[in-house]
Amino acid sequence: MPSRYAIDTMLTTQYLQQMVQIDSVNPGLAADGVGEGAVAEWLYQTCLALGLEVEFQETAPNRPNVIARWVGTGGGKSLLLTGHTDVVSTANMQGNPFDGRIEDGRLYGRGSYDMKGGLASILGAVAALKADHFQPAGDIWLGFVTDEEYLSLGTDALVTAIQPDAAILTEPTDVQICVAHKGFAWLTLTTYGLAAHGSRYMDGVDAITHMQHLLNMITTLEQQVFEDDLHPLLGRNSVHASLISGGLGLSTYPDQCSLQIEHRYLPDLGADEIVQLWQDEIDDLTKTIPNFKATVKLDFERPGYEIERAAPIVQTMHHAFSQVMETEPTYMGMYAWLDSAIMGRAGIPTVILGPGGKGMHAAVEYVNLEDVFACAAIIAQATADWVG
Numbered sequence: 001m002p003s004r005y006a007i008d009t010m011l012t013t014q015y016l017q018q019m020v021q022i023d024s025v026n027p028g029l030a031a032d033g034v035g036e037g038a039v040a041e042w043l044y045q046t047c048l049a050l051g052l053e054v055e056f057q058e059t060a061p062n063r064p065n066v067i068a069r070w071v072g073t074g075g076g077k078s079l080l081l082t083g084h085t086d087v088v089s090t091a092n093m094q095g096n097p098f099d100g101r102i103e104d105g106r107l108y109g110r111g112s113y114d115m116k117g118g119l120a121s122i123l124g125a126v127a128a129l130k131a132d133h134f135q136p137a138g139d140i141w142l143g144f145v146t147d148e149e150y151l152s153l154g155t156d157a158l159v160t161a162i163q164p165d166a167a168i169l170t171e172p173t174d175v176q177i178c179v180a181h182k183g184f185a186w187l188t189l190t191t192y193g194l195a196a197h198g199s200r201y202m203d204g205v206d207a208i209t210h211m212q213h214l215l216n217m218i219t220t221l222e223q224q225v226f227e228d229d230l231h232p233l234l235g236r237n238s239v240h241a242s243l244i245s246g247g248l249g250l251s252t253y254p255d256q257c258s259l260q261i262e263h264r265y266l267p268d269l270g271a272d273e274i275v276q277l278w279q280d281e282i283d284d285l286t287k288t289i290p291n292f293k294a295t296v297k298l299d300f301e302r303p304g305y306e307i308e309r310a311a312p313i314v315q316t317m318h319h320a321f322s323q324v325m326e327t328e329p330t331y332m333g334m335y336a337w338l339d340s341a342i343m344g345r346a347g348i349p350t351v352i353l354g355p356g357g358k359g360m361h362a363a364v365e366y367v368n369l370e371d372v373f374a375c376a377a378i379i380a381q382a383t384a385d386w387v388g
């Protein structure tokens with residue numbers, strides 16, 4: 001590999017295997033999740049052994065971020081290398097979900113692909129820079145964060161602690177440069193009726209039947225409105241029904257019906273505009289349909305993210321990729337949401353690059369070891385170029 005910084009593949013594999021073998025299931029997603037405490041302790045010790053300054057940042061009881069710093073000699077730009085330490089539930093997995101076994105160049109186990117492979121790339125990159133006696137001018141920060149799979153407590157806390165000039169997030173991208181991802185919003189739509197005995201058609205107002213008009217609106221958005229707006233990397237906006245409830249009993253007109261929905265949207269759209277879209281529809285229906293009454297409520301939102309290809313950190317990543325891989329990089333967008341939106345909102349330009357594999361949140365999960373090494377080499381080069 002024509003990289004200045006030779007990756008120690010044995011050491012990087014060891015890092016990855018040890019992290020996968022430590023259970024860090026997010027307790028927000030699985031009631032029996034043990035959380036990130038043990039893997040944070042392992043990362044703390046590993047960063048110390050690499051000669052970095054390290055501290056914990058508490059994000060919830062026994063769920064700390066690990067923040068490490070390689071102090072620069074001064075005059076350079078600072079860089080954050082970051083990824084999440086939590087993994088999703090193992091309930092659907094067969095065998096030992098944390099065995100970390102290696103077969104045919106793949107390392108298996110929950111979190112190997114999402115995203116301890118990316119964390120191993122970061123550690124492998126730093127180990128390579130250390131082995132080469134690299135002296136950074138700007139600070140190199142490592143941020144290993146909790147809770148990305150649920151509420152992102154980790155990155156929310158991290159951006160209050162440090163303000164690097166740029167960041168590389170190592171979520172899995174199949175060794176492509178990711179420059180955009182979607183946002184999402186959870187909303188509750190409620191229709192209101194009037195409870196009455198099932199025989200009293202002259203008194204009752206059926207809230208569940210009223211919900212059909214809002215369900216129709218979902219179909220209209222999906223089949224007509226959202227078709228027109230296509231992003232080159234992210235497809236289109238989308239909305240779907242998630243959960244529905246209503247009704248009081250078989251012989252009673254339902255007084256209320258609630259529908260929870262999810263929007264996934266392009267970076268140029270915001271949750272406020274989506275709420276307004278629903279409010280306008282409700283206002284129209286209220287004028288045209290007798291006894292129609294409904295409300296819309298925003299429950300949770302996370303914005304999308306996009307960074308220009310001309311941005312300095314993207315250019316740095318592009319050049320490092322070309323140099324190490326001896327080919328031009330492919331650019332991609334992630335349909336799923338990532339922590340980069342929080343960093344973007346905090347004013348930290350962020351680019352995403354991580355290894356390939358399969359089985360994110362699935363019954364069998366693995367990461368390709370060659371990709372982990374390639375990402376480590378690209379990240380080492382990009383880091384050296386950026387911090388000077």
Ligand SMILES: [Zn+2]
Binds near residue numbers: 114115148171
């Ligand atoms: Zn992830």
